[in-house]
Amino acid sequence: MNIKQAKKLFTKYINDECSIEEIQLLEAFLDSYQDKNNIWTELKMGKENVFKIESWSRIESQINKAQKKKGNLFRPYLKYVAAAVLIGILATSYFIRDKFVNNDIENTTPTIVNTNIIVPGTDKATLTLEDGSQVALGKGSSFQTQNASSNGEEIIYEVAKQNAKEVVYNYLTIPRGGQFFVKLSDGTKVWLNSESQLKFPVSFIDGETRNVELVYGEAYFDVSSSSEHKGSKFKVFNQSQEIEVFGTEFNIKAYKDETNVYTTLVEGKIEVNTSIDKQLLVPNQQSNVDVINNKLSVAVVDINTEISWKNGVFIFKEKPLKNIMKVISRWYDIDVVFVNKELEDIRFKGVLGKDQNIEEILSAIKTLSIIKDYKIKDKTIILK
Known part of the structure; x- marks a missing residue:
């Protein structure tokens, strides 16, 4: 902006x-x-x-x-939502204060090799149809079936003209460096983040529970009320939990390379169920399921920070650099290597526009003395 x-x-x-x-x-x-x-x-x-x-x-x-x-x-x-990247470093960070800020920083020029292949993510996905065939969706392309149509930035499923007799599933897979929007046949809206996959019915059976599965990744749901579908419930499954929805908006983060599944309620009411526990959430609460021991906990969180990715930015509040670079690696489809492992635990806060050039981000981190230097080689970033 x-x-x-x-x-x-x-x-x-x-x-x-x-x-x-x-x-x-x-x-x-x-x-x-x-x-x-x-x-x-x-x-x-x-x-x-x-x-x-x-x-x-x-x-x-x-x-x-x-x-x-x-x-x-x-x-x-200036053209992004915030005017600075990763600002407001925690002054209490011992590592930053004693190892970087008070020391002389060597004035080096970062090594950059073929950085043009690192670009921000865009709207793209792979649609797997009920017969197993796959269709690439993305900007500049269009696609249409009897049940759905896509302009390359989203895919819309139509309300079935006749009540479905059996459930037929499609899959929408978002790669690293991608995002996509889907409107299901019942009117439910789903925004999918990078490296995510959603399994959903082409049409729902009227009056029966509407089941979808976030196979992995992150998704924001705006669920069509059961009152519009003869009282039929809406449930979202993944490998660690089942969520029963009562007409609401919420975010689920369930990446394959993370050991926790986070569900954040924005509006309405949902019930999070694991094999050994269950919890009813109210707005501004987030459930955390530990995949290792199946433990369920609940905390109050900053909603804006948790769902900012859907609105075109990443907002970080006192997050470790390791976590921040994981988000960046998914969006820019890159690998990140920490030469100095102590860098992984540095905490700071700030706002990152999703359209920013990767060199702007890294240059800002270096200028702020968070890192001494960085190297870009093809699609790998090395932080020193």
């Missing part, structure tokens, strides 16, 4: 026309530039003197001053 786009959202905000997602994006953008004593903070507090479009000129002035103060590090990121 650039300044012009931010201004449009600001105008919508003061006219009470912003969605929750738009407010969150605007807030992330402005908070990246401004301190606690700013117009945006006053606006959120409801002070009448700032409920004017003229307030934008004062905010823009603060942004310009912040850009000059922060220098070139932040200028490339």
Whole structure:
């Protein structure tokens, strides 16, 4: 998001026309530039003197001053939701403070070999039909069957003209470096993140439980209410849990290379069941199933951070560099190697636009003294 786009959202905000997602994006953008004593903070507090479009000129002035103060590090990121990448490093980090910040950093030029093959993810997926045949979906392509149609960025399944007598499944597989949207035949909307697979019926049997399976990966569900389908329940399965849905929105993160499955409730109500336990979630709660021992726990979380990937950004709050680079590796379809293993545990926070160039991200991390150097070779990033 650039300044012009931010201004449009600001105008919508003061006219009470912003969605929750738009407010969150605007807030992330402005908070990246401004301190606690700013117009945006006053606006959120409801002070009448700032409920004017003229307030934008004062905010823009603060942004310009912040850009000059922060220098070139932040200028490339203006077109993204936030104006900085991975900022706000925890001052209490012993490793950063003593090993990097207080030491002289060698002024080296990163080694970069054929970096053009590393690009941000895009809309793409492989659709496996009921007969086993596969169709590549992606931007610039279209596809249509009797039951579904795709414009290359999403696939929409139509409501069956006649009630299905048996359930026939399709699979939608999202590779590393991809994302995709699917609207199921009952009206349920599903956003799929990189390296994910969803199994779902082409048509649901009217009145029977609507079952889908997140085979692996991450997905955000906006489920069509059972009241619209003769009271039929909606359930989401994966290898570690079963979720019964009561007309709601929630996010499931269940990657194959992770030992925990996280389910975050945004709206409504869901029940998370494992083979030995079950838990009813309310909004802002997240369940955590330990795949190793099948233990289920629940905690209150920041919803915006958990679902930001769906809205075009990655928001990190006090996350270890190892976890952050895992997210980046999936989205950019790259491998990451830590030469210095101590780097993996450094914690910091910030916002990353999903369209950013990989070199901008790595350069920012280096400039902030989080790493001493990095190397890009084909599709492998080496952090030192």
